[in-house]
Amino acid sequence: MSIRFSVLASGSTGNAFYVETDRNSLLVDAGLSGKQMEQLFKQIERDMKQLSGILVTHEHSDHIKGLGVIARKYKLPIYANEKTWRAMEGLIGDIPTEQKFVFQMGTVKTFGDLDIESFGVSHDAAEPMFYVFHHEGKKLVLITDTGYVSDRMKGIIKNADVFVFESNHDVEMLRMGHYPWNIKRRILSDVGHVSNEDAGLALADVIGDNTKRIYLAHLSQDNNMKDLARMSVTQVLASKGIIVGEQFDLYDTDPKIPTKLAYV
Numbered sequence: 172m173s174i175r176f177s178v179l180a181s182g183s184t185g186n187a188f189y190v191e192t193d194r195n196s197l198l199v200d201a202g203l204s205g206k207q208m209e210q211l212f213k214q215i216e217r218d219m220k221q222l223s224g225i226l227v228t229h230e231h232s233d234h235i236k237g238l239g240v241i242a243r244k245y246k247l248p249i250y251a252n253e254k255t256w257r258a259m260e261g262l263i264g265d266i267p268t269e270q271k272f273v274f275q276m277g278t279v280k281t282f283g284d285l286d287i288e289s290f291g292v293s294h295d296a297a298e299p300m301f302y303v304f305h306h307e308g309k310k311l312v313l314i315t316d317t318g319y320v321s322d323r324m325k326g327i328i329k330n331a332d333v334f335v336f337e338s339n340h341d342v343e344m345l346r347m348g349h350y351p352w353n354i355k356r357r358i359l360s361d362v363g364h365v366s367n368e369d370a371g372l373a374l375a376d377v378i379g380d381n382t383k384r385i386y387l388a389h390l391s392q393d394n395n396m397k398d399l400a401r402m403s404v405t406q407v408l409a410s411k412g413i414i415v416g417e418q419f420d421l422y423d424t425d426p427k428i429p430t431k432l433a434y435v
């Protein structure tokens with residue numbers, strides 16, 4: 172059997188990603204309250220009791236809001252790199268030592284029938300990293316919260332079967348919007364978030380023959396819209412001769428509604 176996954180919630184209000192194989196049931200980030208997370212699991216007809224662990228990408232609250240509560244309630248192991256562990260101190264409450272595991276950036280960890288590869292991104296957190304899931308020749312990539320997509324990152328994520336890819340903001344909406352200038356500068360910087368246009372440009376470099384699905388993720392509620400993100404990415408790809416719908420499709424993600432549990 173293959174890998175199944177759902178983007179449970181995506182956006183600045185909270186992020187959570189679910190991935191399962193026959194032998195694993197893993198959560199990546201828990202950026203919503205314990206109660207909200209339980210609701211999201213119900214919607215994909217899963218129970219948090221079945222979880223085998225939680226991977227953490229970085230310590231921003233939209234990724235760890237419910238982490239401590241959920242880990243304690245379900246006695247789950249948490250995996251994060253050392254700098255992220257240090258940065259989370261005081262943010263997630265006490266976690267028993269036997270539930271704390273280190274997952275170094277740039278390494279591969281084997282979870283039964285699933286190999287998970289971590290890689291660093293460019294973002295204003297202690298040591299932010301995202302993941303590539305490898306299972307029986309299939310490849311699933313999760314990448315959000317990065318100011319840009321470097322050639323190194325592209326080399327790691329290229330030709331995935333499925334991409335969950337940041338398309339955070341429309342640059343014009345952000346520029347014209349009401350955010351204070353320092354926040355605008357942060358989002359637009361090399362350690363902020365990927366714009367719709369930059370998502371399209373980066374995707375053009377990493378889409379390969381295996382690519383079947385792309386989920387546009389971590390959309391800003393104030394500086395983006397689903398249709399706009401989809402249209403911008405589609406246009407940029409078209410300008411590179413890549414036509415959405417021919418070999419792969421684009422999918423939305425939502426801050427409150429999980430994507431349908433899907434096979435890779």
Ligand SMILES: [Zn+2]
Pocket residue numbers: 182183186231233234316389
């Ligand atoms: Zn985030």
Ligand SMILES: [Zn+2]
Pocket residue numbers: 229231294296316
């Ligand atoms: Zn972040």
